[in-house]
Every structure is written in structure tokens, then in C-alpha cells.
Amino acid sequence: MTVVVPLGSAKPEPAAQPERVGVLLVNLGTPDTADARGVRVYLKEFLSDPRVIEDQGLKWKLILNGVILRVRPGRKARDYRKIWNTEKNESPLKTITRAQAEKLAAGIADHDHVIVDWAMRYGNPSIRSRIDALTAQGCNRLLVVPLYPQYSAATSATVCDEVFKVLAGMRAQPTLRVTPPYYDDPDYIDALAVSINAHLATLPFQPELIVASYHGMPQIYVDKGDPYYAQCVATTDALRKRMGLDASKLLLTFQSRFGFDAWLQPYTDKTIEQLAKDGVRRIAVVTPGFSADCLETLEEIAQENAEIFKHNGGEHFAAIPCLNDSDPGMDVIRQLVLRELQGWI
Ligand SMILES: C=CC1=C(C)c2cc3[nH]c(cc4nc(cc5[nH]c(cc1n2)c(C)c5CCC(=O)O)C(CCC(=O)O)=C4C)c(C)c3C=C
Numbered sequence: 171m172t173v174v175v176p177l178g179s180a181k182p183e184p185a186a187q188p189e190r191v192g193v194l195l196v197n198l199g200t201p202d203t204a205d206a207r208g209v210r211v212y213l214k215e216f217l218s219d220p221r222v223i224e225d226q227g228l229k230w231k232l233i234l235n236g237v238i239l240r241v242r243p244g245r246k247a248r249d250y251r252k253i254w255n256t257e258k259n260e261s262p263l264k265t266i267t268r269a270q271a272e273k274l275a276a277g278i279a280d281h282d283h284v285i286v287d288w289a290m291r292y293g294n295p296s297i298r299s300r301i302d303a304l305t306a307q308g309c310n311r312l313l314v315v316p317l318y319p320q321y322s323a324a325t326s327a328t329v330c331d332e333v334f335k336v337l338a339g340m341r342a343q344p345t346l347r348v349t350p351p352y353y354d355d356p357d358y359i360d361a362l363a364v365s366i367n368a369h370l371a372t373l374p375f376q377p378e379l380i381v382a383s384y385h386g387m388p389q390i391y392v393d394k395g396d397p398y399y400a401q402c403v404a405t406t407d408a409l410r411k412r413m414g415l416d417a418s419k420l421l422l423t424f425q426s427r428f429g430f431d432a433w434l435q436p437y438t439d440k441t442i443e444q445l446a447k448d449g450v451r452r453i454a455v456v457t458p459g460f461s462a463d464c465l466e467t468l469e470e471i472a473q474e475n476a477e478i479f480k481h482n483g484g485e486h487f488a489a490i491p492c493l494n495d496s497d498p499g500m501d502v503i504r505q506l507v508l509r510e511l512q513g514w515i
């Protein structure tokens with residue numbers, strides 16, 4: 171027997187929530203303006219993070235507020251102005267991260283319930299504002315993508331800390347996933363090799379060797395168990411293998427030392443100085459730990475370290491761009507995201 175339910179007699183259903191998946195690309199962050207004020211605001215947030223400066227005791231607070239935030243912003247603002255994207259009036263890290271998000275969105279457009287967005291761990295757009303925007307659009311699942319090939323507590327973990335903090339204040343939390351580090355992912359190693367070879371082919375000289383320079387960190391963080399150093403070594407070993415270069419032709423170094431403690435060694439600037447003094451005349455520097463060009467690559471490597479090399483007798487110096495939003499770079503991000511979205515799309 172067929173039961174006929176009269177139209178209009180059913181209990182009204184609550185309005186259906188669209189079930190969408192948010193993908194949030196996150197990079198480190200950067201000042202909003204290239205002046206001392208903008209850099210001070212950025213540095214204060216960054217250097218007050220206990221994942222970055224682990225000892226946030228009274229001594230550090232005095233040094234930070236009494237010395238660093240008075241002296242460093244003016245000096246660093248000058249550096250930011252050398253690399254600033256004047257057309258968009260923003261730091262290159264923002265321009266590139268936005269471009270990566272836009273290209274990723276286009277690259278996975280066939281999954282029309284997936285929304286791609288981007289945020290900065292420090293500064294703007296904040297992680298909080300973009301998670302709010304994604305949930306407002308109906309995302310009840312969220313994939314966070316820290317754009318660091320190598321994990322470190324100072325970068326990847328602090329992204330998670332901030333995401334957890336935002337979620338802690340929500341009644342209706344999205345279900346959460348975070349992409350893992352991809353330091354030895356064959357797609358990433360392959361993209362690095364393809365990109366390096368393509369750039370080498372455009373140079374008017376062939377380098378005698380290549381320096382792979384990673385952002386440094388205090389040695390003590392690694393001694394306490396941070397896997398960052400081991401992952402930088404693994405990336406470099408895989409890249410050597412993929413490019414057919416031994417350790418004397420693809421060097422591993424660490425840049426951007428901050429403060430007076432021992433950081434991971436060998437230091438990039440000291441190595442480059444020594445190479446020039448030893449008679450090496452042509453080098454190329456790659457920065458595989460950065461997914462996007464930023465102050466540390468465009469100013470510190472491409473300008474400061476080029477100057478150090480030439481000042482000590484070097485003749486030809488090339489800074490090879492990061493993967494950025496290049497085709498090989500976007501392949502890495504897209505494959506990573508599609509892999510981690512399995513079961514959700
Ligand atoms: C103790 C301090 C720092 C640690 C540890 C650290 C680790 C770390 N950083 C990156 C990536 C980037 N860092 C950038 C800038 C930057 N880093 C520090 C300090 C530490 N970083 C400072 C103070 C600054 C600001 C510039 C300066 O004042 O010197 C950037 C560039 C941002 C930009 O605006 O372009 C990136 C990217 C990684 C991967 C990392 C992990 C070991």
C-alpha cells in the first residue's frame with residue numbers, strides 16, 4: 171500500500187548548510203607597509219611568539235622592547251623598500267602567496283565545492299580573518315597548508331597553534347586537516363631540479379658550484395628535537411641525487427642568523443665569502459626552504475650575499491628564484507593538496 175503524504179504537512183527542515191571544503195594556504199607573514207612603523211608592528215608580533223623565540227622571559231622582553239624594536243624596524247624597512255612591490259604596494263611574499271592561491275583555485279576548479287584562500291601567520295590577512303571568511307561561506311571542513319617544505323616548530327607548528335586558537339573559540343568548528351611537510355616529496359625534488367636547470371640555462375655563465383641556502387634557526391632548537399635540520403639535509407641529499415651533483419658541487423648552508431646564539435651551520439654569508447677568497451668566481455644560490463621569494467631571498471641572498479661574493483673577488487653570482495607560482499611550483503602544491511583532500515572530494 172502506498173502512503174500518500176499530503177503536500178505541506180511535513181515538518182519544515184532547517185535550511186540546508188552548503189557543505190564546502192576550505193583550503194587555506196599559509197605563509198610566514200610580512201609587514202603591511204615598508205616603513206619603520208609597519209615593520210615594528212610585524213616584528214613585535216613575530217618575535218613575541220614563543221615558537222620563534224622560545225625564551226620569552228623578562229630579559230628578552232627588555233631586549234625586544236628596549237633595543238630591537240627601536241633599532242631594527244628602520245633598518246629593515248630600508249631593506250623591504252629595496253624589494254617592495256610598488257605596483258600593488260605590498261611585500262612580494264603577499265603577492266606570490268595570493269598568486270599561488272589563485273592558481274591553485276584554477277587548478278582544482280573541477281571540485282566546485284572547494285574554496286581556496288590564503289593567509290599570513292603574522293600580519294595580514296590573518297589566519298583568523300580567513301577562517302572566519304571560509305566558514306561564513308559554508309566550509310565545514312578545512313585543510314590548512316603551511317607553505318614550508320621542511321617542518322619546524324618556528325614555522326609549521328606555530329601555524330597550527332594559531333589555527334587551534336581560532337577553532338577553540340568556535341561553537342561549530344570545521345573538521346580539520348593539516349598538510350605534512352614535503353621536504354622529500356619526489357614532486358617537490360623534481361620541481362626544484364627542473365626549475366634550477368631552467369634558470370641555469372638562461373644564465374650568461376655556468377656556475378662552478380651551487381649553494382643551497384636554507385633559513386637558519388638556533389642550534390639549540392635542533393638539539394632539543396626540532397626535525398628541521400634533518401629535513402633540510404634530506405632535501406639537499408635528494409636534490410644532489412636528482413641533479414647528479416656531489417656535496418662539493420651542491421653545498422648546504424644556513425642564512426638569516428638573528429641574535430648572538432649559535433645558529434645552524436655552515437652560515438651562508440661566511441661560506442660565500444670563503445668561496446670567493448678561495449678563488450671560486452661563478453656561483454648560483456638556490457633557496458629550497460622558501461616556497462616563495464621574500465626579504466630573505468630577494469634582499470639577503472640576491473643583494474647582500476651577491477655583494478659579499480663580489481667584494482671578495484667573485485665575478486658571477488646568480489640567485490635562482492623560488493618555485494613561487496611557476497608551473498613546477500604549482501604542481502607541487504596542487505598534488506600535495508589533492509593528496510591530503512582524499513576522502514573529502
Ligand atoms: C629567532 C628568530 C627566527 C627564527 C627561528 C626563524 C625561523 C624561520 N624563518 C623562516 C622564514 C622567514 N623568515 C623571514 C624573516 C624573518 N625571520 C626572522 C627571525 C627568525 N626566523 C626575522 C626577525 C625576520 C624578519 C626580517 C628581519 O628582521 O630580519 C621571512 C621573510 C618575511 C618577509 O617579509 O619577506 C621568511 C619567509 C623559516 C622558514 C624559518 C625556519 C627555520
Ligand SMILES: [Fe+2]
Pocket residue numbers: 385426
Ligand atoms: Fe625567519
Ligand SMILES: [Fe+2]
Pocket residue numbers: 426465466470
Ligand atoms: Fe635576513
